[in-house]
Amino acid sequence: MDQTQLQKLDTTVLKWLDQIHHLVSQRVQQRMQIDTKSSRRDLVTNVDREVEQYYVQHIRNFDPEAKILGEEGFGDAVKSMKGRIWFVDPIDGTMNFVKQQAEFATMVALYEDGEPLMAWIMDITQHDVVHGGPDYGVYHNDEKLKLSDDIGLADGLVALSGARLLYEEPGFPQIAKAAIGYRVYGSAGISYLHVLTGKAVAYLSRMRPWDFAAGVALAKSLGLRVGTIDEQPVNMLVSGSVLVATDKAYADIMALLGKKG
Amino acid sequence: MDQTQLQKLDTTVLKWLDQIHHLVSQRVQQRMQIDTKSSRRDLVTNVDREVEQYYVQHIRNFDPEAKILGEEGFGDAVKSMKGRIWFVDPIDGTMNFVKQQAEFATMVALYEDGEPLMAWIMDITQHDVVHGGPDYGVYHNDEKLKLSDDIGLADGLVALSGARLLYEEPGFPQIAKAAIGYRVYGSAGISYLHVLTGKAVAYLSRMRPWDFAAGVALAKSLGLRVGTIDEQPVNMLVSGSVLVATDKAYADIMALLGKKG
Numbered sequence: 001m002d003q004t005q006l007q008k009l010d011t012t013v014l015k016w017l018d019q020i021h022h023l024v025s026q027r028v029q030q031r032m033q034i035d036t037k038s039s040r041r042d043l044v045t046n047v048d049r050e051v052e053q054y055y056v057q058h059i060r061n062f063d064p065e066a067k068i069l070g071e072e073g074f075g076d077a078v079k080s081m082k083g084r085i086w087f088v089d090p091i092d093g094t095m096n097f098v099k100q101q102a103e104f105a106t107m108v109a110l111y112e113d114g115e116p117l118m119a120w121i122m123d124i125t126q127h128d129v130v131h132g133g134p135d136y137g138v139y140h141n142d143e144k145l146k147l148s149d150d151i152g153l154a155d156g157l158v159a160l161s162g163a164r165l166l167y168e169e170p171g172f173p174q175i176a177k178a179a180i181g182y183r184v185y186g187s188a189g190i191s192y193l194h195v196l197t198g199k200a201v202a203y204l205s206r207m208r209p210w211d212f213a214a215g216v217a218l219a220k221s222l223g224l225r226v227g228t229i230d231e232q233p234v235n236m237l238v239s240g241s242v243l244v245a246t247d248k249a250y251a252d253i254m255a256l257l258g259k260k261g
Numbered sequence: 262m263d264q265t266q267l268q269k270l271d272t273t274v275l276k277w278l279d280q281i282h283h284l285v286s287q288r289v290q291q292r293m294q295i296d297t298k299s300s301r302r303d304l305v306t307n308v309d310r311e312v313e314q315y316y317v318q319h320i321r322n323f324d325p326e327a328k329i330l331g332e333e334g335f336g337d338a339v340k341s342m343k344g345r346i347w348f349v350d351p352i353d354g355t356m357n358f359v360k361q362q363a364e365f366a367t368m369v370a371l372y373e374d375g376e377p378l379m380a381w382i383m384d385i386t387q388h389d390v391v392h393g394g395p396d397y398g399v400y401h402n403d404e405k406l407k408l409s410d411d412i413g414l415a416d417g418l419v420a421l422s423g424a425r426l427l428y429e430e431p432g433f434p435q436i437a438k439a440a441i442g443y444r445v446y447g448s449a450g451i452s453y454l455h456v457l458t459g460k461a462v463a464y465l466s467r468m469r470p471w472d473f474a475a476g477v478a479l480a481k482s483l484g485l486r487v488g489t490i491d492e493q494p495v496n497m498l499v500s501g502s503v504l505v506a507t508d509k510a511y512a513d514i515m516a517l518l519g520k521k522g
Contacts, residue, residue, distance in 0.1 A: 041441060095442050099418050100460035157360050162444070166426075166437050176427050180302060181356050183423070184445040199361035 001117060006136045009118055013108060016058055017122045017129060020051055020106055024091075024124050028101045041163075043094045048072055051090035051106065059086050066110075069237075071210045081114035081236055087213030091124075093187025101125070105189025109213035114236065116217030121189045121196075130196045134221045140197055147223040148198030153252035156201025157181045159191035164206055171229045171241075171257050175204060178256055188215060195244050196222060202245035202253065204229065212242040225250035231259055262378060267397045274369060274381050275392065277319055281312055281367055282388045285352075289362045302424075304355045309333055312351035312367065320347050327371075330498075332471045342375035342497055348474030352385075354448025362386070366450020370474035375497065377478030382450045382457075391457045395482045401458055408484040409459030414513035417462025418442045420452035425467055432490045432502075432518050436465060439517055449476060456505050457483060463506035463514065465490065473503040486511035492520055 001009070024047060033046040052072040059068055066084035068075030078085055086108065091097050093104035102125045109119035118133035130145070132138035138145045158175055162184035165172040176182040183200065185191050188207060192215035194200040205211070216226050216234060227250065228234055228241045245253060254260065262270070285308060294307040313333040320329055327345035329336030339346055347369065352358050354365035363386045370380035379394035391406070393399035399406045419436055423445040426433040437443040444461065446452050449468060453476035455461040464476070477487050477495060488511065489495055489502045506514060515521065 095418070099441070100455070102460065157356070157447075162437075162442065166434065166443070173427065176423075180360070181423065181447055182427070182445065183447055184443065186418075186442055186444055194361070199363065 001135070003136070006118060006133065009110070010131060010136065012062060013118070013120050014129065014131065016055070016108075017106065017120060018127075020054065021122065021124055021127045023054070024051065024106075028097075028125075032098065034098055041095065043098055044072065045091070045094060045098065047097070048091045048094055049074070052088060055086075055088045055090060055108065059088075069209060069213075071208070078237065081111060083113065084117075085111045087111070087210050087236075089189070089210040089214070092189040092211065093185075096186045096190075103185060103190055104187050105193070107189050107192075107210065107214035109217045111213065111217070111236065116213075116220060119214040119217035119221075121192055121214050121218065123190060123193060128193065130193055130218055132218060132221050136221070138196070138218055138222045145196065145222060148246070150246050150248045151201050152246070152248035153178050153180075153201065153256070155180055156246070156249055157183055157194075157199065158249070159183050159185060159194050159200045159203040161205035161207075162186060164204075169206065171253075172204065174256055175202070175253055178252065188212065191215075192218065192244065195219065195224065201249035202243065204241065204243045204245075204253075206239065206241045208239045209236055215244055216242065219244040227254075229253070229257055229259060262396070264397070267379060267394065270371070270379055271392060271397065273323060274379070275390065277316070277369075278367065278381060278383045278390060281315065282383070282385055284315070285312065285367075285385050289358075293359065295359055302356065304359055305333065306352070306355060306359065308358070309352045309355055310335070313349060316347075316349045316351060316369065320349075330470060330474075332469070339498065342372060344374065345378075346372050348372070348471050348497075350450070350471040350475070353450040353472065354446075357447045357451075364446060364451055365448050366454070368450050368453075368471065368475035370478045372474070372478070372497065377474075377481060380475040380478035380482075382453055382475050382479065384451060384454055389454070391454055391479055393479060393482050397482070399457070399479055399483045406457065406483060409507070411507050411509045412462050413507070413509035414440050414462065414517070416441055417507070417510055418444055418455075418460065419510070420444050420446060420455050420461045420464040422466035422468075423447060425465075430467065432514075433465065435517055436463070436514055439513065449473065452476075453479065453505065456480065456485065462510040463504065465502065465504045465506075465514075467500065467502045469500045470497055476505055477503065480505040488515075490514070490518055490520060 331349040
């Protein structure tokens with residue numbers, strides 16, 4: 001895509017995000033229907049479904065040949081990364097959405113033949129958006145982001161998945177102890193925003209594709225390191241550990257865990 | 262104090278908080294001087310000191326007979342809770358202040374003969390204040406807060422001290438596992454704001470007096486439960502575990518830990 005096309009794509013999705021900000025701001029005033037999925041901690045609401053349907057409808061209209069991989073299942077069964085694929089997480093951090101009415105995000109990413117084209121993460125209540133792509137640059141709202149200082153683990157905050165840390169998944173407690181501090185936000189999108197804006201030096205979780213597609217795309221576009229702690233590359237179509245970090249924090253974590261970078 | 266005096270007190274301190282919001286917003290644009298105290302994770306900056314000095318100067322002027330107990334030591338050596346005592350934490354969450362320039366608080370509490378009169382907690386960057394007292398009511402900015410629904414641990418988020426959880430201080434991992442989720446914010450003030458506004462059902466940490474004086478005062482004023490997990494009452498002049506929770510979450514935590522409520 002050329003710059004004009006990327007610009008149009010960005011403008012289009014930012015308009016959707018505006019609409020979603022307004023829609024969700026209205027919905028939090030109303031009574032929600034809350035259901036559980038795989039466990040009592042895995043929630044979905046009518047708003048998750050409504051926002052995903054909004055995305056699917058608008059993406060189909062805007063880019064009818066692309067496939068859509070969405071958390072709530074209104075998209076397509078995607079078996080390969082060939083062609084254009086939209087990853088959609090309508091409400092990331094549904095527990096925060098339900099319990100706090102704050103600290104949740106919406107995430108969208110567009111990939112083509114396995115490579116990121118553009119992605120968007122919005123803290124919905126704050127209407128705070130990081131968006132961009134490798135050939136477009138990365139923006140924090142209207143301001144162009146530059147890669148933050150290359151700070152190592154011992155001098156930086158890390159964001160971690162609370163459950164992975166609490167149940168001592170290998171690597172998580174070691175990283176938390178080596179960092180100058182760790183934070184648990186309960187939302188991948190909110191955690192990615194911290195790393196992208198230089199507030200944290202790393203975010204590690206074990207996630208499904210819609211949880212990490214936008215974060216990985218934006219991190220790569222900005223020049224951050226992206227990998228796994230399983231000595232495998234990130235596979236965009238399966239669940240796995242995903243680490244996004246500064247160069248130094250990435251190297252520190254790999255050394256700490258005795259892994260190849 | 263009568264309502265007129267409480268109102269004047271509130272108006273006065275809210276003006277100080279406005280000034281501090283503006284002062285700190287300027288200071289984060291500038292180069293900070295960062296020093297360590299007890300460990301590499303225990304930071305103090307020139308801004309912590311400047312804000313405490315601001316408080317001490319204004320409190321001395323406004324309430325010359327009171328004593329002041331401040332984190333950075335510009336106040337008095339306070340040995341008893343007799344008379345009026347101002348507890349001051351200029352920047353709570355200094356690590357977040359330094360690393361994130363967000364997610365930190367300032368806290369002030371006024372006690373008389375051991376009982377809270379009024380307290381204030383402000384998320385400094387968001388300029389978001391919870392303030393009030395037992396004879397005044399508790400306000401979230403201009404809006405009167407009412408006690409949230411009495412939600413138990415299994416249905417609520419808890420905020421916890423990251424270090425206490427990570428090093429498995431007795432009680433912390435059990436509480437994190439029993440709650441529907443836990444969050445680590447790196448600031449007592451930010452954590453108290455979550456409980457006071459009904460976003461979390463409990464906050465537990467082990468803290469020093471200026472870390473908990475305002476949170477305890479506001480929680481009591483709102484009708485939340487306040488206690489320790491050490492089967493001791495909260496001692497306002499020494500460090501200790503401090504739990505603030507809804508009635509149900511408080512009872513759940515005491516039952517979980519086999520303690521008397």
